[in-house]
Amino acid sequence: MIAAQIPLYQTKAEFFRLLAHPVRIRVLELLQEGPRPVRDLLAAIEVEPSSLSQQLAVLRRAGIVTSTREGSTVVYELAGVEVAELLRAARRILVELLAGQEDLLVQLRGSEFTMGRAS
Template identity: 70%
Template structure:
């Protein structure tokens, strides 16, 4: 019996729930990259990057291509880049709202400080 769709979605998002994996996907939005370039940008141990790339490949959202002695990694399709753009838009709104709340709190602190000085 097939698991419910919501459970599959939860597993998919759980698989994405690692900062190195997200950074790899962000970098691959610009096109295929060799491991050495990913390592230079992400600055993790090669074994850690290899492990995270393996997770992404097993999930089917990253593919590997061989060009002579070099292995390149690429997004399996444009949907992953679309998902990352959607996440960026959502976070932009959430963080903008948070910044607005912080500004309101600062203004209340300033007014409260002025009242206590009187």
């Protein structure tokens, strides 16, 4: 029996779903700065330890982060630079999108002002 190949677009969608959790995104943002022990991640994210542990396990199983034990401390880091590059690209896209919304908001406010004077 031949195994059916998953279409690339579906694989990409699964990857983005994997990232689609606020705690996971925050962990990845923090790990862009370098390896961090779990206690530092907990302090920065302010979630329950069990919730952070669950999200770190998802990222680790996907191969996006790696963990090492240093004594009783577990330290996490990005498995590669590609995810950090993706997060930087997402930030640039969001800046552009939000800048466009700000321009629209300014235009709308300006038209309200103009309309208010005309009446």
